[in-house]
Amino acid sequence: MSVRFNPGALSTEAAAQVQVATIPRLPPLHIPRPRLVDALLEARCRLRLICAPAGFGKSVLINECARMVPADTHLVWLDLGGRAFSAEALCSQLRRALSGTTSESGDVQQDLINLLNDFPRPLWIMLDDYPREVTAPFDACLDLLIERGPESVSWWVSSRRQPAWKLPRLLLQGDLFELEAEALALTAGELRLLLKAHRLELADDTFKQLLAGSEGWLAGVSLLLLNADEQAVRERLTAGTSLLRDYVQREVLEGQSEDICRALFALARMPRFSSQLCEHVLDGIGNDLLDVLKTSQLFIRQTDNCGEWYRLWRPLALMLQRMPGVASPTQTHLRACQWFANRGEMREAVEHALWAGQPEVAANFLQRYGQEQLLIGDNVSHFMKWRSELPQDLFNSTTRLIVLHGWALIISARLDEVDDCLADLAKFFPQPDARRQAQLLAQWQALRGFLARLRGEPEARDYCLQALEVLSDHAWAQRVLCYQALSQQAIAESQLELAQHYNSEGMKLARLKGSVLYEAMLSIDRIQLLEITGEFERAVGVLEESLMVLRDGVGHSPIIGRLKLLRGHLLAYQGLDEPAREAYQQGRVETETCGDSYVFFGYAGLAELAARNQEFPTAYHWLREAERLAQWRHVPEARFRGILPLITGLTWLHQGQLKKARAVFIQVLELYEGHAYIAPSGFYELLPRVQRYLAVIDLLSDRGALAIDTLRELIEQNLRSQRLGLACECRFTLAEALQMEGQHDEAELELRKALGEAAKQHLVKPLYELQHRQPQWLAKMLPAGKGESLRDRLLQFEREPEESAAPGDEAILSNRELTVLRLIAQGCSNQEIAEQLFISLHTVKTHARRINTKLGVARRTQAVARAKALAWL
Numbered sequence: 037m038s039v040r041f042n043p044g045a046l047s048t049e050a051a052a053q054v055q056v057a058t059i060p061r062l063p064p065l066h067i068p069r070p071r072l073v074d075a076l077l078e079a080r081c082r083l084r085l086i087c088a089p090a091g092f093g094k095s096v097l098i099n100e101c102a103r104m105v106p107a108d109t110h111l112v113w114l115d116l117g118g119r120a121f122s123a124e125a126l127c128s129q130l131r132r133a134l135s136g137t138t139s140e141s142g143d144v145q146q147d148l149i150n151l152l153n154d155f156p157r158p159l160w161i162m163l164d165d166y167p168r169e170v171t172a173p174f175d176a177c178l179d180l181l182i183e184r185g186p187e188s189v190s191w192w193v194s195s196r197r198q199p200a201w202k203l204p205r206l207l208l209q210g211d212l213f214e215l216e217a218e219a220l221a222l223t224a225g226e227l228r229l230l231l232k233a234h235r236l237e238l239a240d241d242t243f244k245q246l247l248a249g250s251e252g253w254l255a256g257v258s259l260l261l262l263n264a265d266e267q268a269v270r271e272r273l274t275a276g277t278s279l280l281r282d283y284v285q286r287e288v289l290e291g292q293s294e295d296i297c298r299a300l301f302a303l304a305r306m307p308r309f310s311s312q313l314c315e316h317v318l319d320g321i322g323n324d325l326l327d328v329l330k331t332s333q334l335f336i337r338q339t340d341n342c343g344e345w346y347r348l349w350r351p352l353a354l355m356l357q358r359m360p361g362v363a364s365p366t367q368t369h370l371r372a373c374q375w376f377a378n379r380g381e382m383r384e385a386v387e388h389a390l391w392a393g394q395p396e397v398a399a400n401f402l403q404r405y406g407q408e409q410l411l412i413g414d415n416v417s418h419f420m421k422w423r424s425e426l427p428q429d430l431f432n433s434t435t436r437l438i439v440l441h442g443w444a445l446i447i448s449a450r451l452d453e454v455d456d457c458l459a460d461l462a463k464f465f466p467q468p469d470a471r472r473q474a475q476l477l478a479q480w481q482a483l484r485g486f487l488a489r490l491r492g493e494p495e496a497r498d499y500c501l502q503a504l505e506v507l508s509d510h511a512w513a514q515r516v517l518c519y520q521a522l523s524q525q526a527i528a529e530s531q532l533e534l535a536q537h538y539n540s541e542g543m544k545l546a547r548l549k550g551s552v553l554y555e556a557m558l559s560i561d562r563i564q565l566l567e568i569t570g571e572f573e574r575a576v577g578v579l580e581e582s583l584m585v586l587r588d589g590v591g592h593s594p595i596i597g598r599l600k601l602l603r604g605h606l607l608a609y610q611g612l613d614e615p616a617r618e619a620y621q622q623g624r625v626e627t628e629t630c631g632d633s634y635v636f637f638g639y640a641g642l643a644e645l646a647a648r649n650q651e652f653p654t655a656y657h658w659l660r661e662a663e664r665l666a667q668w669r670h671v672p673e674a675r676f677r678g679i680l681p682l683i684t685g686l687t688w689l690h691q692g693q694l695k696k697a698r699a700v701f702i703q704v705l706e707l708y709e710g711h712a713y714i715a716p717s718g719f720y721e722l723l724p725r726v727q728r729y730l731a732v733i734d735l736l737s738d739r740g741a742l743a744i745d746t747l748r749e750l751i752e753q754n755l756r757s758q759r760l761g762l763a764c765e766c767r768f769t770l771a772e773a774l775q776m777e778g779q780h781d782e783a784e785l786e787l788r789k790a791l792g793e794a795a796k797q798h799l800v801k802p803l804y805e806l807q808h809r810q811p812q813w814l815a816k817m818l819p820a821g822k823g824e825s826l827r828d829r830l831l832q833f834e835r836e837p838e839e840s841a842a843p844g845d846e847a848i849l850s851n852r853e854l855t856v857l858r859l860i861a862q863g864c865s866n867q868e869i870a871e872q873l874f875i876s877l878h879t880v881k882t883h884a885r886r887i888n889t890k891l892g893v894a895r896r897t898q899a900v901a902r903a904k905a906l907a908w909l
Contacts, residue, residue, distance in 0.1 A: 094220070242270060
């Protein structure tokens with residue numbers, strides 16, 4: 037048992053014991069590591085094992101702990117020096133330290149157990165630098181002593197080798213506390229202390245480079261910092277030092293077999309490796325290599341949660357790459373390339389082929405690269421990197437590579453460069469036969485259609501429909517993307533039922549092919565459809581389901597980033613600003629890491645959120661970052677046409693700079709006037725939003741009558757187009773305009789109606805504007821309890837009974853019921869409605885029954901007739 041004491045509280049007797057134990061002195065530039073010392077001292081167990089490669093500070097750490105031995109505890113320090121040791125030698129040394137005698141009987145293990153049992157006080161036995169070579173009898177002896185020895189004995193062991201003890205059993209029994217290399221690695225705070233000890237200050241970027249490049253390896257960092265200034269540190273991080281090379285040679289490679297050294301030089305050139313890969317790459321020594329490396333603590337680091345994939349610690353790998361090795365780098369990479377290709381992991385196969393200096397082989401493997409793989413991790417970034425590394429004629433040598441290139445450029449939003457791909461694809465016409473000719477033309481049309489959609493060009497529909505007529509089942513991925521483009525086009529043109537149809541068709545195909553990524557990609561459009569129709573709660577539910585599905589099988593993906601950005605957008609609309617900001621940041625990082633152009637929406641969302649909260653410097657910062665990103669990534673203005681000016685104008689509007697805001701909103705309208713452009717994907721309500729903001733400016737510029745007329749027309753247009761969320765926002769502004777024009781009774785009626793709609797939708801965003809400009813009026817209409825947020829107050833409003841609504845009042849039907857009613861009017865059966873809305877048949881019947889009850893009718897046909905009479909259809 038161990039009890040933590042302050043070192044200053046050591047008794048004279050305990051201090052004498054420490055002196056007798058001859059603990060080595062601490063290094064001159066020693067930095068304390070209380071997080072590790074505390075963890076070791078507070079552990080209640082028989083064995084504390086510090087097991088890590090050379091240079092992680094094991095001996096110094098155990099030395100620190102030895103100086104904090106409790107006053108009633110006897111300390112024995114044995115420096116084994118990593119050399120072979122025997123049970124007899126251990127018995128002799130312990131007997132001399134504990135009893136002052138050297139006599140012993142024939143049974144060494146029993147003698148040791150008796151010796152420990154007879155010692156009258158708690159005992160710490162510290163074995164520093166446990167034997168590095170396997171010594172089975174000594175391991176067995178220690179295993180027995182740890183398991184059967186008295187509980188008053190605490191064993192402290194530092195080792196470069198994992199001893200052959202029953203560690204899993206000790207762990208389950210609570211008798212083991214182990215620290216490994218990852219725990220011993222320097223933290224940022226500890227690195228700063230070490231720099232202070234070296235009297236060295238580094239710029240933030242150099243500091244981060246040192247921390248990442250060294251991965252916290254204490255010996256490596258210390259040797260890099262020796263007699264260095266900042267410039268020397270930068271150079272040494274790139275080229276290493278002779279001292280570090282000598283250290284690696286003597287402390288890591290010396291004493292290892294030729295096979296192990298050859299393996300280390302080969303593995304240093306691989307970003308990751310597994311047991312099977314080692315067997316393929318390293319002839320004759322791959323079978324048990326990982327076990328040897330792990331047991332010997334030769335700088336191997338696990339990269340997954342299953343114990344299949346590993347890599348070498350980065351600083352050692354870089355140093356080994358600079359040293360003359362045994363294995364040929366080219367041969368190593370070619371073998372790895374073959375292995376990954378046979379497993380269908382084309383990204384790694386291509387990488388190793390390029391490292392081996394074989395661009396033709398890399399291009400050949402790219403032929404097998406699946407289009408869906410562009411949506412996994414940062415694969416699209418790698419694809420763009422390969423484009424710059426491969427000879428251009430190789431990259432354009434096949435239609436497969438050109439099409440893949442085109443889709444990668446689309447994800448990156450480098451739309452102008454897609455035109456070159458289309459031109460390269462056209463060079464392969466005509467094809468040898470009619471079937472291949474038709475398929476290649478359909479591939480061209482699919483790519484051209486999606487490009488047109490991203491540019492806001494209406495001809496996207498014709499290209500995609502023509503492609504769908506011809507594309508074979510083998511090209512199912514392109515078919516899904518055509519359905520997505522058609523759905524997005526329909527949303528932008530306010531044909532929401534048609535958008536739902538195309539989305540459903542694409543979803544069915546993605547599910548049929550078992551593509552979780554494509555299904556999630558289409559879910560983004562479905563979520564935006566739900567948002568537009570005011571079903572925010574349901575949209576959040578679909579979003580969370582999609583993220584949960586991806587979380588099980590996909591670590592990183594542009595789709596995950598897009599979903600998190602959309603989560604931020606929905607949370608912001610619901611008045612949950614802090615969670616929204618966090619979601620925006622998560623989505624921004626994910627999309628930026630994956631090379632996805634949707635990162636732009638992260639910057640735009642953060643800017644809008646900051647402006648709404650009157651944080652104008654922050655808003656302008658994010659706007660500048662969005663502009664910089666678009667320029668740096670060569671994203672043409674057409675991809676996000678008008679979005680950046682819209683957010684800029686909104687920021688000026690929040691600041692009260694009405695003239696500037698009006699000018700920029702007019703500029704956005706002029707971008708679309710005289711052209712046939714339609715709104716960009718992800719910002720489908722751009723133009724009606726601009727019109728609403730112009731009405732707000734009219735309202736604030738004493739042109740209330742004009743604002744009222746505009747807003748009434750906008751409400752009618754939005755309701756007709758099923759944009760219920762935006763209609764609700766316009767209704768709030770209309771209520772404010774009526775109030776300012778002195779029409780108080782009508783204003784109150786409009787505000788109550790707006791609050792009712794907002795409460796049903798959980799739409800809090802428009803309340804912020806009213807709170808900022810008309811706080812007293814809003815407080816009268818929506819009383820505030822102590823500490824209640826706008827969201828809380830709105831949800832309280834939602835709890836008012838609906839029975840007061842008169843029959844025929846359109847507010848009596850929920851958004852979902854209105855959607856079901858429209859599908860009934862189109863002649864859809866209950867089953868067809870269930871499939872289109874992704875709900876159960878039982879739920880459709882429940883909605884239909886409620887519709888009939890609320891409209892006071894008995895049959896579906898009567899409900900449709902009543903809806904037409906109310907001008908809903």
